[in-house]
Amino acid sequence: MSERSAVLAGIVVYHPDEAHLARLVAAVAPDVREVAVYANSPVDPALAERLVRAAGDTPVAILDQPGNHGLGEAYNALAARAEAEGDAFLFLLDQDSLPATGAVPALAGIFRQLAASGERPALVGAQPVAADGAALPLAAAPAGAGAPARRARFAYSSGSLVACAALETVGPFRADFFIDAIDVEWGMRAAARGFSVWVAPGVPMAHDLGRGIIRMPFGLTLTDQPPRRLYTFIRNQLAMLRLAHVPPGHKAKTLALMPARLAIYLIHNRFSREVRRAIGRGLADGLRHRLGPPDRAFPPTPAAPPGGR
Template structure:
């Protein structure tokens, strides 16, 4: 059995669109050993059976933690499951992504080529696009960024669509459960880079991905992801928490601090200074500065009036 067909795919869902989830399962099934759904919201047995039929014989199971424990917990549980099953790779996905058919063998082959070349890859991810096929903004490149294998070494990749080397992941350590959601992938990738591993984006593997509610376009070509107020809290809090982490590059910290006033102003204006937005940003600033992180779903209530 080849490495890519031993891959386990883990999909984290939260009130998903069933049609999109069915399509995603159908694309993944031919190229993985098993599909595991981690349900951070209620998911019926009937919907599970429908997904199992869409997998066409590929093992599919649903994990139901009973409440929304956040992405970090979900990733750690999925990684532990893949490790116990002896899988070389874990493919992380959320319900808002759709990789092309055959993406997993191509990402696994790139992993192998980079490993053979001594690059110590931790994660190889696709190049995300919007649903029209237009590439989304790329993360910063790392030194030695281009590779003859049509890959770019980057500071981080988004978690969805990322093929994680399970053995390397054990060395890098757990995903930040206390981040709950937002910047979990960024922090983990930066930690991996700091430990001597590398993060890569496959330039020729495109994956449709829905980023938040769209983009907010600012002067001078600047773009912000449009997020609901409750996500503004975790985004701001976690980015500020990363300022105290030694493995986070100084350039990223400087960029965070310089962009902070513009981000806050843009979100306030875009959301018409709503009370929910003001509360979310205020709590994010205060808790981020204090390093007060929570893992409970109640963290999303920080934006409530």
């Protein structure tokens, strides 16, 4: 089996920019067995045909779903497709990303190198970068001289080459999180079950994060999220405090930083009614462990649909 024939590229979309999505398909198609697009919003025949043309001789499957099921359920459906076809890897992508040429074989090569050195990698992720080329922040250890990857607690789901064998042991992604912290929770669960997570600094991937970055003193940053995403971020971070496999240090950091984060979001958004509502509902549902789709607590609006990662 060739390296290409062992990888399924899975892209999750929700009202995507069609031109960017076509570029994304064209970028990854030469290096994978199939491109599967999990559609959380309708994909019309014209767009489907455009994606088929962009993929060249690589098959494209459109997994069209009624309604928006979120990222966790989408990842699980893509994983099931990869496993059913006997793929070794699932390469996860959001519609807001664009990996460098050759990212898939580069990540697969690093995966094999890590495994050969005695590591037990669950995934190797590309290094997400902003529009200006600056690396987006990740909690990863410094890479040693000549090392191809850095050990991390988690990698962004988009740009992650996930081993299907690891999925069988670690288990599915949290569909009830819907969006936000799905990759964080899965990475920590993988570590608790004897696996490791890695980020490859030499494999860049352009990625749009939320509405941009809120820059603070001392070089600190926060992702500027719309209210609906802010709700799921708060809710899911609090829900993770209940999980035994989440390290105590992460829980302590969450509790210590949450008040400051919420204050910054309030100030940045001038105490808007929508942000105050997102924070209130997120705190209440997180403490009650009320998860699932956010529509009940925070209905979507046409002006602010849920985004990618």
